[in-house]
Amino acid sequence: MQKSQVLLVGTAIALLVVLLAFGRTVPRPDKKAMPTAAPMASGQDIKPISFEELLSSAKSKIPAEKLLQINSWENKVVRGDVKHQQIAAYKQLYSAWDSLNQMPVAAYYLGQAAKLENSEKSLTFAANLFLEHLQHAPEPGIMKWEAQQAIELLEQAITLNPGNDSLKIQQALVYMNTGEPMVGVQKLRALVAEHPDNVEAQVTLANLAITSGQYDKAIERMETLLKSHPEEAKAYFVLAEAYRGKGDVEKAVTLFRKCKELLKDPALKAEIDNYIKSIQ
Numbered sequence: 592m593q594k595s596q597v598l599l600v601g602t603a604i605a606l607l608v609v610l611l612a613f614g615r616t617v618p619r620p621d622k623k624a625m626p627t628a629a630p631m632a633s634g635q636d637i638k639p640i641s642f643e644e645l646l647s648s649a650k651s652k653i654p655a656e657k658l659l660q661i662n663s664w665e666n667k668v669v670r671g672d673v674k675h676q677q678i679a680a681y682k683q684l685y686s687a688w689d690s691l692n693q694m695p696v697a698a699y700y701l702g703q704a705a706k707l708e709n710s711e712k713s714l715t716f717a718a719n720l721f722l723e724h725l726q727h728a729p730e731p732g733i734m735k736w737e738a739q740q741a742i743e744l745l746e747q748a749i750t751l752n753p754g755n756d757s758l759k760i761q762q763a764l765v766y767m768n769t770g771e772p773m774v775g776v777q778k779l780r781a782l783v784a785e786h787p788d789n790v791e792a793q794v795t796l797a798n799l800a801i802t803s804g805q806y807d808k809a810i811e812r813m814e815t816l817l818k819s820h821p822e823e824a825k826a827y828f829v830l831a832e833a834y835r836g837k838g839d840v841e842k843a844v845t846l847f848r849k850c851k852e853l854l855k856d857p858a859l860k861a862e863i864d865n866y867i868k869s870i871q
Contacts, residue, residue, distance in 0.1 A: 637770060639736035642699060649693045661687055678704045694724045695737060702744055711748045715758065718744035722765065738769035756782060760791050767799075788819055790826065797829045801836055809833035824853040840870055 650658055664687065667680035681704035688697035698720040705713040721741040728734035745762040749755065759782050767775030776799060782792045793816045800809035813830040820826060831846035844867055851863040 637731045637735045639739055640730075640732040642736070645699075645733065645736070646696055649688070649691075649696045652693075653691055657687070657691065674707055678707050681707070694720070695728075695733060698724065698737070699740065702740055705744060706747060709747070709751070711751045711755070711758075714744045714748040714751070718748070718761075722761075725769075735769060738765050741765055756786060756789055756792070760789075760795065763792075764795070767795075772799075788816075790816065790820060790823055794825050794829050797833065801829070801833055804836070806833045806837045809836075822853055824850045827853065835870060844871065 650661070653661075661684065664680050664683045668677055668684070681700045684700040685697050685704065688694075688700065698717065701720060702717040705717040708714075718741040721737045721744070725734055725737045725741070728737060742762055742765055745758055745765070749758050749762065752758070759778060763775040763778040763782070765775070766772065766778065776796070779792050779796050783789055783796065786792070793812055797809040797812045800806070800812065810830060810833045813826050813833065816826050817823065817830070827846050827850035831843045831850065834840075834846060835843035847863055847867050851860050854860055854863070
């Protein structure tokens with residue numbers, strides 16, 4: 592899973608991925624299972640900002656000479672009758688706004704270039720720019736707009752490579768963490784129906800079950816997964832969280848220790864040890 596995904600996902604998934612990949616986040620030692628719910632739980636009620644409004648606000652903050660240059664490049668986009676000319680103009684606008692530290696606007700123009708290039712690599716890169724900035728969005732309307740832009744870019748990338756399950760999971764997580772959780776859940780369920788051995792999708796759904804207090808469902812899902820992936824540390828971690836949510840700390844500790852045995856990084860092993868101490 593890419594770092595941008597780590598930044599977007601809810602507490603339990605973020606902990607899990609960061610813990611196993613980066614080893615710097617410690618779980619909360621409270622007695623409730625950690626939520627996968629996003630910080631923008633009521634996102635369906637939030638109106639995304641328009642790009643025109645975002646662009647107008649950004650232009651009001653830049654020097655006059657820069658504004659003249661940007662307006663010139665905007666005209667090139669409109670007048671460009673050859674696709675590669677439009678792509679070049681969009682990338683010039685991206686570089687200009689990036690240098691001015693106006694990341695949402697910069698990401699938009701790179702996204703427009705990526706749509707014209709129509710390559711999985713460029714579309715995914717542009718989507719990740721939105722996802723990286725999304726966590727720092729100053730207001731919900733901007734966050735919602737950035738999420739929509741990322742989803743659209745990922746959708747085009749998925750169309751180009753429908754076999755890329757990682758892109759599908761990434762898109763589902765964006766939905767789940769920006770106010771449309773059921774859309775994300777439906778996409779994950781469709782994915783596991785087609786590919787039941789997909790670890791990331793199964794882990795995400797299990798965490799969602801933990802969030803809603805459906806610990807037995809999470810346990811069943813992870814135990815089934817472990818039959819085909821007996822060395823999957825993340826599955827043991829989530830299974831342990833499900834038992835912890837049920838109040839069976841002893842069983843949870845046993846599973847956390849099993850997770851620890853499968854890890855190679857000493858720092859990650861220490862994180863697990865600290866967590867075990869915090870819940871006992």
